[in-house]
Amino acid sequence: MVLRWRKVFILCVALSLVLSFTGLAQAQDIKGHWAGPQITDWLNRGLCSGYPDGTFRPENSITRAEFITLVNKSFGFTGGAEVTLSDVSETDWFYGQVATALGAGYITGYEDNTMRPGKEIERQEVAVILARLLELNLEESGTAGFLDEGYIAAWSRDSIKAVVQAGLMKGYPDGNFGPQKPITRAEALVCLDRALKYELPVPEGKTGISGFVTREGAGVEDVTVTVFKAGESEDVAGVATDDQGFFELELPPGSYDLTAVAPDALAYANGVEVESGMAVIELVLTPGAVVTGKIIDNNNRAVAGAKVLYIVDNLTFSAVTGSDGTYTIVVLKNRKYTVQVYDPSKPDSKPTTIARHLSIGDSDELLVDSLKATFTTKATTGGGGGGGNGGVSMPEITALTVDVTEGSPSIKLSSRGTKGTVDFTSLPEAAKVTGGSVTVNRDCELVLTSETEKFPTELSTTQQLVKGVNKLDAISYLGMLDKEQDGISLLKLKEIFGETVDLYATLTDKNGRVSHLTYVMLLP
Structure with missing residues (x-):
């Protein structure tokens, strides 16, 4: 804790x-x-x-x-x-x-x-x-x-x-x-x-920024905290807050700007100095303006998968467009923004400016005109929803399945897949878990652990995931406990772990962005 x-x-x-x-x-x-x-x-x-x-x-x-x-x-x-x-x-x-x-x-x-x-x-x-x-x-x-x-x-x-x-x-x-x-x-x-x-001893050589994101004195879960080098618009790290609103990012010494973005609120800090040890801050959420817009290319085609930046006063807020070119972003009210966009076909390129002095007033929600990029994209087919709002996109679980011989468990995930429940209580104890899959929004590493320490060592797993659907290695490890190699019964799982199993995991993408996951498995 x-x-x-x-x-x-x-x-x-x-x-x-x-x-x-x-x-x-x-x-x-x-x-x-x-x-x-x-x-x-x-x-x-x-x-x-x-x-x-x-x-x-x-x-x-x-x-x-x-x-x-x-x-x-x-x-x-x-x-x-x-x-x-x-x-x-x-x-x-x-x-x-x-x-x-x-x-x-x-x-x-x-x-x-x-x-x-x-x-x-x-x-x-x-x-x-x-x-x-x-x-x-x-x-x-x-x-x-x-x-x-x-x-x-x-x-x-x-x-x-x-x-x-x-x-x-x-x-x-x-x-x-x-x-x-x-x-x-x-x-x-x-x-x-x-x-x-009391200041906890910091491990030798560990530097960075930690703290809480709060609203009205209480920690807020699943808020995206993004770090930028001071005065720059390219993010260097990001993480989602845990269930107490806590975040921690290891960073080299330097000066940093931070933003924290929730679905309808945001917070920021400028010029946070990291010298030796961990700089500790609090980011207090205040209501923001939820802006919806669309990015089109030179041929007036929707630009999908493009990172959009709203920049003001050395602060940067970002979102990613959906397949129809739309995006939703949370920004500060009563500001004039410079808007930049990345060409999704050239991920290593610099962003280009597509609007200056874009005025955002005091409204809670705002629809802005389509903005035209300076590049041309390939024609695509199909529709889809808008992009994610607020802050840099984090590694997320978008779907989870567990295959059982008799019936199906009830699976509930939070909006970003950071919390979930896998409920087997309506299934017979003889039913066997035979497989499962997880869908993620980007290539990342999954590390699965259990704070209860009820997992045998061989069941703790690290798995490299690719964007899309992945077979869960953890299911294969569970099957090793069953001599017949045809899955493991819910009764056997309950004998090993008890009726409730708390699972903890992290997703880390290639840019070092980390999402913390908490799942509960309920057995009959």
Whole structure:
């Protein structure tokens, strides 16, 4: 999970919703307190507030329910999972917060299936949560060396070592950590403040740009992020955001411009400097103008498969025309654009300018006149839909099939094939999977893995795909588990993997553009 990267944009979240009550902008009881500077800073920035009587009460304790609410709000977690804990009911004020925490994966509850929401949260429990949030390395955390090491529970020992080494928590002046001691409001604020600002060690030599694409404070999935050398219109890299809106691109040191394009919104950043390590940014989506147009050649024939560029103020937005020459592109409103197009028959050529000062107003949707290119294309037959909108075209799965001896599974794919469900639950367990295919929009490499680690090593697969329909090697590997070599039964798959299999994959094209895929296989 990418919980650790939420620090990119979450410092703007109002922690006062959970840490405080409506009160004064300053607190009377923090002067001279060890956490006074951090508390004052958060108060001044409106991230927290004190009690109505003008105090902050930094030494008050905080309950488990209050702390997970604090984490959810500060880390921007939403959604949730099913709550089966015996002491949490739908009528409790914290029910939704517990569901969100379970869904985010940083709490699990006690062995007796309780949450104990009203219990004061212990320092060792906070250490475990912080280690999970930031995915700290517990195997190489070393020794903490506290005098009360013998009182630290085995389940929290490695986490405490890790958070101490990361500088998120510290011991007391007497040399003890106080693992079973309830954490105070001041300690909770300071620990989370450090967690939000924590910079993960960057592997030696790794440079680039990472961050989140957000809308109204929440990460947005499947947004195309495109990178250009600063001031240039030729893209150098691109990637689609994952289900939390996160993206990461490895790039050499330099200055870059970025665009992020969704179906009806966009964001951009100019002059992002990559020096050493990863530059971290947030791209906030705002409504854009959805422009539809058509490219024709010198003979007024539709130009299919042509890359179209809309350029303004050192920003470039692009789309690809469909078989009928039409395209849809999302651009900034109230701008005048230079429009360029590539000759699809000469992929290595430079783009030519076909319009200058093309005015885009304040409309949400706009149809522009056909634009004539300076080149001539070969005559083609057949119709087809318009080109993809917004941003550089990414490698995509456009169709997926799975062959079964009895019936067919229900297969659902998202608009770009980045998420999908293959549902076998309506089929008999004796039915056998005998083959399958995947259709992609360009030549690319498929890497298939499983985060659950239930895949045997030989089932993890890397496959080179060509544009169009490809036989899935993964299906052949599955067949190796069946001695009769006539497929593998759904019952056998369930015995190996369980009823639900989470599959993760990446598609990488020759230009280094990467799409992240998440698929779920449901077995009867």
